[in-house]
Amino acid sequence: MADDTPGRLPVLIVGAGPVGLTAANLLAARGVPAVVIERNAATSDEAKAISLDDESLRTFQAAGLADTILGIVVPGTGTRYYDRKGRPLFQARGPEPYRLGYTFKNQFAQPELERALVEALKDTTAEVRFDTELVAIDDRGTEVVAHLRSGDDVTELAASWVLGCDGGRSTVRELLRIGMTGTSHREVWLVADTLGDHHDERYGMHLGRPGRPTVIVAGRDRRCRYEFRLDPAEGEGGTRPDFATIRRLVAPYREITPEQVERATNYTFNAVVADRWRDGRCFLLGDAAHMMPPFAGQGLNSGVRDAANLVWKIAEVWHGRARPALLDTYEPERRPHAAAMVRFSERLGEVVMTTSRRRALLRDTVVRTLLLSRPGHRYLAEMRFRPRAVHTAGLVKGEHPLTGTQLPQPRVLVPPSLRPQLLDDVLGQGFALLGVDVTPDDWARVPSVPGTRIDIVLGDRLPSPQDGRQAIADADGRLEAALGAARGRFVLVKPDRYIAAVVPAARIAALRTVFAPYFERTP
Numbered sequence: 001m002a003d004d005t006p007g008r009l010p011v012l013i014v015g016a017g018p019v020g021l022t023a024a025n026l027l028a029a030r031g032v033p034a035v036v037i038e039r040n041a042a043t044s045d046e047a048k049a050i051s052l053d054d055e056s057l058r059t060f061q062a063a064g065l066a067d068t069i070l071g072i073v074v075p076g077t078g079t080r081y082y083d084r085k086g087r088p089l090f091q092a093r094g095p096e097p098y099r100l101g102y103t104f105k106n107q108f109a110q111p112e113l114e115r116a117l118v119e120a121l122k123d124t125t126a127e128v129r130f131d132t133e134l135v136a137i138d139d140r141g142t143e144v145v146a147h148l149r150s151g152d153d154v155t156e157l158a159a160s161w162v163l164g165c166d167g168g169r170s171t172v173r174e175l176l177r178i179g180m181t182g183t184s185h186r187e188v189w190l191v192a193d194t195l196g197d198h199h200d201e202r203y204g205m206h207l208g209r210p211g212r213p214t215v216i217v218a219g220r221d222r223r224c225r226y227e228f229r230l231d232p233a234e235g236e237g238g239t240r241p242d243f244a245t246i247r248r249l250v251a252p253y254r255e256i257t258p259e260q261v262e263r264a265t266n267y268t269f270n271a272v273v274a275d276r277w278r279d280g281r282c283f284l285l286g287d288a289a290h291m292m293p294p295f296a297g298q299g300l301n302s303g304v305r306d307a308a309n310l311v312w313k314i315a316e317v318w319h320g321r322a323r324p325a326l327l328d329t330y331e332p333e334r335r336p337h338a339a340a341m342v343r344f345s346e347r348l349g350e351v352v353m354t355t356s357r358r359r360a361l362l363r364d365t366v367v368r369t370l371l372l373s374r375p376g377h378r379y380l381a382e383m384r385f386r387p388r389a390v391h392t393a394g395l396v397k398g399e400h401p402l403t404g405t406q407l408p409q410p411r412v413l414v415p416p417s418l419r420p421q422l423l424d425d426v427l428g429q430g431f432a433l434l435g436v437d438v439t440p441d442d443w444a445r446v447p448s449v450p451g452t453r454i455d456i457v458l459g460d461r462l463p464s465p466q467d468g469r470q471a472i473a474d475a476d477g478r479l480e481a482a483l484g485a486a487r488g489r490f491v492l493v494k495p496d497r498y499i500a501a502v503v504p505a506a507r508i509a510a511l512r513t514v515f516a517p518y519f520e521r522t523p
Helices: 018-029 054-062 066-070 110-120 171-175 243-250 299-318 324-352 357-370 374-381 423-427 440-444 478-486 505-515
Strands: 011-014 034-037 051-053 079-082 088-092 105-107 126-129 133-139 144-150 153-159 162-164 180-184 189-194 204-207 214-218 224-229 261-267 270-274 282-284 411-414 419-422 432-436 452-457 470-474 489-493 499-504
Touching: 011 018, 011 153, 018 034, 018 054, 018 110, 018 126, 018 299, 051 054, 051 299, 054 066, 054 105, 054 299, 054 423, 066 110, 088 357, 088 374, 133 171, 162 171, 171 282, 189 243, 224 243, 243 261, 270 324, 299 324, 324 357, 357 374, 411 423, 419 423, 423 452, 423 470, 432 478, 470 478, 478 489, 489 505, 499 505
Parallel strands: 011 034, 011 162, 034 126, 079 204, 162 282, 432 452, 452 470
Antiparallel strands: 051 105, 079 088, 133 144, 144 153, 180 270, 189 224, 189 261, 204 214, 214 224, 411 419, 411 470, 432 489, 489 499
């Protein structure tokens, strides 16, 4: 849905959870003002998300927050799955280590993350207002007027766009009358964050005992999370468990006192996707757009992907560098993967956390059989069973195998120092046009399109900048692995590091058709 040319109004972000605060930091990094409102008096202290993946850390790198976030996470080594008798089955470490520049799975405490993200917004173009609630939205076509309640006062705020990052009970979604489709699960899980724990494993533990499916995730500073599936008589969702129940369930793993229970709750989960993610100038992100079971650790990470996809587009339009039609690509690019991850999380829970002894026996037999072969072992250990994020619609063109995939982030050699650097630090914030072992004559035919131009030098050769272009070389073979299939071609990389197009040098003029629908100035 295209809209009119926006003004220079701030972006209103509803919800100061991790997704909303991530969006605010990304906007601040791109010079776009934002107002974040949160109905609660402060950031959350509840037991919620606990795992950040490598793609999320890459997003925080884009916001200039990599070092900040690395200071509060445990660089993890994946997830170890256990069989019906508590014996190790296999450890899922993910794809190639540091494929995106960071460890694949990283444990953290959500309250710490939220506090760090709020602190990072100080002295930026963003403003955070707690004790402030959205009560009405008036989309006027060229702007949105939001009615906000703080105490007894109701005020109006004019915004360029509204981002609904306000969770599963999203006020933005309700005001827009957007439904959700999927399943609400009745199983109740007890989650307890504990202190003074002895666990020091850098991997999460999924214990597939059908009598008591359990998840254990160790954190920093002797913190540890325990999650137990409850029997119907042991608790109801949305209630706080009593200490006697917590102590009884934790007893096989440690002794515990009431003071060592940092927070605890009983919860149920949903597997649902919003029927649409956009209404005029309003967008849904994170749990407001999709909710999933926790077993794949992708709820928060999917929300961070939403922010990474949408925010750069808003910034391009806000600064007047792109047409509003660019915002139409958000849902086509993000919805398929988010929906697939919802379904995958459901299936994973049904298999790994089953209470059926027969299904658990079948699961263990199948897994041990797969582990006997190298392809089967790789399938499990590298988590090839998890849905892969690929853009098949939106700002994407062509059928090359790399098109629509995420560009890895290897370390590269950058002249003149030739010191290894992470690739994203060279690409910059905007588009990047990579010439993979192309010639100067090939570059001479490139049309005038946005983005940094970079020569990619493969093989064991020195990079040599030419005609004002940056040049980078392979530091350890991973750049070759990432882009070898595009040798002799140009690779157009979007600001969120997904590949928009792979174009043979002889057809470089085709880049015009990639940009034309979305950018005002095309050759």
